Amino acid sequence: MSEPLFGGCDIGSTTGKAVLVRDNSVIASVIVPCLPRPEKTAELVINEAISQAGLSSVKDVTYLVGTGYGRVRIPFANEDISEITCHARGASWLRSSVRTAIDIGGQDCKVMGISDTGRVREFVMNDKCAAGTGRFFEAMCRVLHVSLEDISSLSLESKAPATITSQCSVFAESEVITLLNEGVDVADIAAGINFAIAARLVSLARKVGLVQDVTVTGGCAKNVGLIKCLEEKLKAAITLVPGDPQIVGALGAAILAREAFARA
Amino acid sequence: MDKKPFAKLEEILNGVLKPAAATLSQNPLSNDGPLMLKTVEIMSRNIEEAVDVARNRQKKFVWHEFCLTPELFLAFDLYPFVGETHTSIYARYLQDAIGEFIDATENAGVPPEVCSMDKVLIGAILSDEIPQPDLIVTTSAPCDSSRIGYQVMEKLLDAPMHRLDAPFTNDADAFKYYAGQMRNFIPVLEELSGKKFDIDRLREIVEESNRALEYLLEWDLLRRLRPSPAPPSILLNVYAAVNNCFGKPHCTEYCKALYEFTRERAESGAATGEKIRVVWQHVPPQFGDNIYGWMADEFGAVVVDDTRCGYLRQAPIDTSSLDSMLQGLARHGLNMTMGKNRLPARLYMADFLRARQDYSLDCVIVSAHAGCKHCWPLIGIYRDFARTENIPFLVFDDDFLDSRVVSLATVKNKIEQFFRTMKL
Numbered sequence: 001m002s003e004p005l006f007g008g009c010d011i012g013s014t015t016g017k018a019v020l021v022r023d024n025s026v027i028a029s030v031i032v033p034c035l036p037r038p039e040k041t042a043e044l045v046i047n048e049a050i051s052q053a054g055l056s057s058v059k060d061v062t063y064l065v066g067t068g069y070g071r072v073r074i075p076f077a078n079e080d081i082s083e084i085t086c087h088a089r090g091a092s093w094l095r096s097s098v099r100t101a102i103d104i105g106g107q108d109c110k111v112m113g114i115s116d117t118g119r120v121r122e123f124v125m126n127d128k129c130a131a132g133t134g135r136f137f138e139a140m141c142r143v144l145h146v147s148l149e150d151i152s153s154l155s156l157e158s159k160a161p162a163t164i165t166s167q168c169s170v171f172a173e174s175e176v177i178t179l180l181n182e183g184v185d186v187a188d189i190a191a192g193i194n195f196a197i198a199a200r201l202v203s204l205a206r207k208v209g210l211v212q213d214v215t216v217t218g219g220c221a222k223n224v225g226l227i228k229c230l231e232e233k234l235k236a237a238i239t240l241v242p243g244d245p246q247i248v249g250a251l252g253a254a255i256l257a258r259e260a261f262a263r264a
Numbered sequence: 265m266d267k268k269p270f271a272k273l274e275e276i277l278n279g280v281l282k283p284a285a286a287t288l289s290q291n292p293l294s295n296d297g298p299l300m301l302k303t304v305e306i307m308s309r310n311i312e313e314a315v316d317v318a319r320n321r322q323k324k325f326v327w328h329e330f331c332l333t334p335e336l337f338l339a340f341d342l343y344p345f346v347g348e349t350h351t352s353i354y355a356r357y358l359q360d361a362i363g364e365f366i367d368a369t370e371n372a373g374v375p376p377e378v379c380s381m382d383k384v385l386i387g388a389i390l391s392d393e394i395p396q397p398d399l400i401v402t403t404s405a406p407c408d409s410s411r412i413g414y415q416v417m418e419k420l421l422d423a424p425m426h427r428l429d430a431p432f433t434n435d436a437d438a439f440k441y442y443a444g445q446m447r448n449f450i451p452v453l454e455e456l457s458g459k460k461f462d463i464d465r466l467r468e469i470v471e472e473s474n475r476a477l478e479y480l481l482e483w484d485l486l487r488r489l490r491p492s493p494a495p496p497s498i499l500l501n502v503y504a505a506v507n508n509c510f511g512k513p514h515c516t517e518y519c520k521a522l523y524e525f526t527r528e529r530a531e532s533g534a535a536t537g538e539k540i541r542v543v544w545q546h547v548p549p550q551f552g553d554n555i556y557g558w559m560a561d562e563f564g565a566v567v568v569d570d571t572r573c574g575y576l577r578q579a580p581i582d583t584s585s586l587d588s589m590l591q592g593l594a595r596h597g598l599n600m601t602m603g604k605n606r607l608p609a610r611l612y613m614a615d616f617l618r619a620r621q622d623y624s625l626d627c628v629i630v631s632a633h634a635g636c637k638h639c640w641p642l643i644g645i646y647r648d649f650a651r652t653e654n655i656p657f658l659v660f661d662d663d664f665l666d667s668r669v670v671s672l673a674t675v676k677n678k679i680e681q682f683f684r685t686m687k688l
Contacts, residue, residue: 082684120685
């Protein structure tokens with residue numbers, strides 16, 4: 001009999017992620033852009049993960065946990081768990097020394113204080129708007145006519161980061177347009193954007209209390225420029241988890257699936 | 265066109281509360297229905313009375329702020345009205361009016377960062393919702409926003425205003441000092457009402473409010489039981505139901521019903537489904553669904569105490585002399601809603617500690633009202649304490665009156681994430 005297979009499916013606001021775990025190893029991980037309906041995204045991403053793992057059906061997965069905004073709409077999930085718990089568990093599994101995780105998702109951001117046992121000790125979420133989220137970056141990329149990857153690399157080239165004070169993405173967009181009209185270098189604007197987001201995240205992180213090691217999860221963790229700005233603002237080193245930070249929530253879900261199965 | 269005062273309050277009465285009472289009297293909908301009906305009835309009665317006095321002027325209309333209770337006004341047969349309490353009623357039953365009032369205030373030049381409670385009241389005045397008062401009574405407390413707000417209201421209403429000086433301490437000397445302020449206030453009320461002060465009439469009214477408070481104290485003890493027999497959805501409305509009518513027999517009747525209903529549930533051992541005991545600091549969102557009812561239904565999370573119900577936990581007043589009555593009324597006024605804002609943070613912390621001991625809480629939720637400079641500085645202190653004591657603690661910002669600031673869906677999402685993540 002083959003070893004049991006555990007799955008995590010994280011249906012966020014902009015992407016769907018799936019991770020399959022067997023024998024304490026990740027055997028598949030997939031990220032897809034979200035479709036209009038969460039259940040369709042879930043089917044798409046899990047089928048791709050199943051295919052990547054060389055399996056034939058989601059029925060091959062022994063136990064699967066759903067997470068993310070669309071977690072309750074995942075038809076094949078055995079249970080659903082909040083993304084805060086999943087990100088914390090995923091980060092902790094990848095790097096057991098992590099005590100603070102900052103998750104920058106497409107639609108919100110969260111800071112989690114993590115206990116020695118990998119449990120969430122405390123958390124805080126962003127509030128009223130897109131400030132500090134992937135949506136903010138998307139809006140800025142649209143104005144600058146650059147990709148998300150460009151924001152990261154441009155930011156690192158900046159000599160004099162521009163000041164962007166607006167937390168609101170709509171007002172920040174206006175600020176960026178003004179800066180462009182004033183002839184400010186795009187690299188400096190990109191750095192300004194990263195610093196603006198970093199400032200918002202630092203404010204959240206301080207509410208939870210910053211305990212080392214600090215890591216960043218979610219798609220925006222791939223923005224090296226942002227990580228640098230965050231380190232500068234936090235006055236602390238950020239230790240990224242090994243592998244793709246965007247799948248940490250789905251991975252945590254898979255680990256929690258394994259734990260739930262073991263308890264059953 | 266002249267608008268009738270309290271047109272929107274009347275809309276709430278006829279459009280929401282009376283139909284709700286009619287429905288509940290036919291079909292209680294749930295086990296809590298009979299008590300919910302009584303709650304709707306007392307709120308309806310209070311609003312009916314306010315609308316009647318505002319339009320027919322059979323009594324002088326006195327607008328008084330927090331830090332005062334109704335008894336002294338009732339002793340002169342005046343009609344006391346607490347505008348602040350009614351902001352919750354507008355928010356709960358006519359949210360559009362909140363937006364309308366706030367927009368009117370901000371359009372008139374009041375800064376948006378001012379507390380929405382003051383903005384709603386100023387907007388209600390600008391919109392001719394508030395009747396012309398015969399007297400406005402305020403104090404040097406409870407908060408900086410209302411200090412500015414009341415100056416604006418005084419100007420807009422062009423009504424006489426009397427101010428009492430609220431002390432910055434909360435002991436016997438403080439109550440004595442404030443009682444002196446109230447004693448000096450008696451001639452003002454005599455002149456307004458055209459009646460001589462009658463100590464026996466005041467005693468009668470204070471004895472009436474004492475009876476109500478005794479029921480509330482018993483009710484408070486019942487809420488400490490685990491599981492709590494008190495219907496959580498009612499807790500959201502109790503404060504708005506009773507705060508404006510202490511000293512009136514119908515208030516006592518309601519408090520009696522509240523206590524008896526809860527006691528019967530405790531005695532019968534009715535299942536409450538309580539899994540999580542929550543103490544809610546500050547004021548929960550007043551708009552949309554009943555947030556306490558939702559928490560209980562969805563998660564078995566029962567709010568056993570909140571800040572406003574904490575204010576109702578007052579020892580009865582000694583009615584043996586005028587001094588003892590005034591000092592008792594001073595104690596009640598200064599410890600009533602927001603009255604404690606004038607005090608050092610350590611006294612708020614004492615309440616927090618007491619809540620922990622008394623209600624065997626599982627977690628604390630703090631909704632930090634935008635514009636409240638008294639609430640925000642306490643959050644760090646609460647949080648540090650919760651960390652030290654290992655109490656799960658959720659804090660989020662909102663505006664308890666204005667759903668446009670943080671939606672109920674966002675609030676619910678945070679609460680859900682909290683319960684699920686902390687595995688409560």
